[in-house]
Amino acid sequence: MSEPITGAAAGAAGWKLLGGAAGAGAIGAGLASVVVMCAMTPRSPKEWAVGIISTLAASIGGGAAVIQHFGLQSWANSPIGLVAMFGLVFACGLPGWALVRWLFNYIAKRQNADLADVVAEVRNLGK
Template identity: 45%
Template sequence: MEPVSTSGVAAFLKFYGMLIVTTLAIAMVATVVLMMRFPRSPQEWAVGLICTVVSSLTGGAFIIVKWGLHEWITDIWGVIALGGFFFVCGLPGWAIVRWTFNFIDGQEGRTIIDVVKELKKAKDDFKN
C-alpha cells in the first residue's frame, strides 16, 4: 500500500490555513471597528459589518496581489502575516463609508450645481 502523499496534505493545509486566518482576521477587524464606533441602529450595524468585510477582503487581496506576496504562503507564519494585511485593510472601510454618507446627508435639498461648487471649493482649499 502506498503512503499518503505529503504534498497533497500540505496543499490542503495551506489552503484551509489561509481560509481560517483570513476569516479570523476579518472577524477580529469587524469586532474592533464595531466596538470602537458603536452603531446607532441595526441598519448602521449591518452597513458597518458589510463595509468592514468588503474593505478587508478587497484591500488585503489588492496588497497581496500588487506586491506578489503569494510566496509567503510557505508556512503558518507567512499565512499569519498575510492575515495582518486583511486586518489592517478592514479598519478604514466603515469610516470611509460613514464620511461619505454624512456628506451626502449634509447636501440634502441642495442642487447638483451647489454640491459641485462646494466640492470645487473644498478642493481649492485643500490645495492651499
C-alpha cells in the same frame, strides 16, 4: 479497523475546508469588523449592517490588493506567512468603516441639495 480522527487531523481538515489563506482572510476581516464596531459604535441597525459589510469588503478587497501588489502570495505556504497575511487583511479593513461613515454623514448633511450644489461644493474643497 480504522484510526479515529484526532483533534489535530480534524483541525487540518477544517482548515483545508475553509481554504487555508481564504480562512485567514475571513478571520482577519471578521476581527477587523469587531474592532471597528467597538471603536465607532453604530447609531442604528442599518448603520451596523453597513459597517459590517463595508469593513469586510475593505478587509478582503484591500488585503487582497496589498498582497497582490507586493507579490506576497508565497506567504500562504507557511503558517507564519498566513498569520502575516491575516494581519494585512485585518489592517486593511480598519479604515473601511470610517470612510463609509464619513461619506454617509456628508451625504446626509446635503440630503436636500441638488447635484449641481454638491459638485460645486466638492470643487471648492481644494481651493
